[in-house]
Amino acid sequence: MKFINVLIQSLLALTFSAYSFAVDKIVHVAVDHAPPYSRLSENNHPQGLILDILKYAELTSGKKYKIKAVPCPFSRCVRLLSKGKVDVMGGLIKTPEREKIMSFVEPPYMVLSSSFVFYGRQNSDIEVNRYEDLQGKRIAVMRGGAFFPQFDKDKSLNKVAVPSERVAVDLVLRGRVDLVIAVEDTADIAMDVLDQPMHKLKKMQYRHTQPIYGYMAMSESFANSGLGDHISQQMQTMAKNKTLDKLVAPYHLPKIPAQLINPSSSLSPH
Structure with a gap:
């Protein structure tokens, strides 16, 4: 036993x-x-x-x-x-x-040696020529995402957390937010894959460039x-x-x- x-x-x-x-x-x-x-x-x-x-x-x-x-x-x-x-x-x-x-x-x-850029609706009168122009704008950001330090740490900006890039662009096109932040080198490809109408968006002049x-x-x-x-x-x-x-x-x-x-x-x- x-x-x-x-x-x-x-x-x-x-x-x-x-x-x-x-x-x-x-x-x-x-x-x-x-x-x-x-x-x-x-x-x-x-x-x-x-x-x-x-x-x-x-x-x-x-x-x-x-x-x-x-x-x-x-x-x-x-x-x-x-x-x-x-x-x-x-x-x-x-x-x-x-x-x-x-x-x-x-x-x-x-x-990536690219820039973080901001997109708005093509027919909007919003212009972002310098960082300070982001004040007062509703900016869609990926929930939990990281971008560049100044932007990430800036609690004075009106950031609207969203679950995906598709939702972010949809909100811009519907006028629910003013801007969406994206990596310039990949934004066009991503919009194409997501079947989003890139021609209805306009890229703002201001950009933050750094190695990503x-x-x-x-x-x-x-x-x-x-x-x-x-x-x-x-x-x-x-x-x-x-x-x-x-x-x-x-x-x-x-x-x-x-x-x-x-x-x-x-x-x-x-």
Whole structure:
């Protein structure tokens, strides 16, 4: 009887270990509808750059794990990540506030030398020629989104949080808000994918130009796990051997600058 009890306990331990191993091998990836870099089809099937990167990393790393996409609106994706309900999300701008609740993987894989611009209705008399002209305007912003520091920290502006870019543009066209903020390099593509009438919008003169870096971010618990650490190392290896450059190319993104891969190679701080 004692032998049987020991055998049962051993089998249960093995079963639990196998179960734990299987669970540890699932990477839950939050994916929002943000064309052209990620999108959800009509049947809610996710696809996009962050999934391409993780799938390639899994195929070439020698460590097998299953990638499970979790479709969600942007703000909910960020919230799920911050609470550890998902493991990974892509395309996030690093901010001090976000660094307190999630872990960013170096280097960034999306590098844009672009501008944040504001769009209004084509037939409106609104003009924004300088930052101060934003005062008194109703500005649609993605709920949970990050833009540029001055704008993000400015509590005097009338920002209207919305769940998606489509909703933001719809509100502008219906006159419910005055402006929507967007990244200039991707706005035209996004509007086309979202089937929005770009010709009914006008771009304001004022723009804020800066390098825009999009990172893979992990929940704090996943970042501290063996698999999270492994994927972080894979990202660095893929950046150094130029694999990331090949993966981002179909999305019309530039190569990752050398100083972001090897910060010590930069001659001057930025």
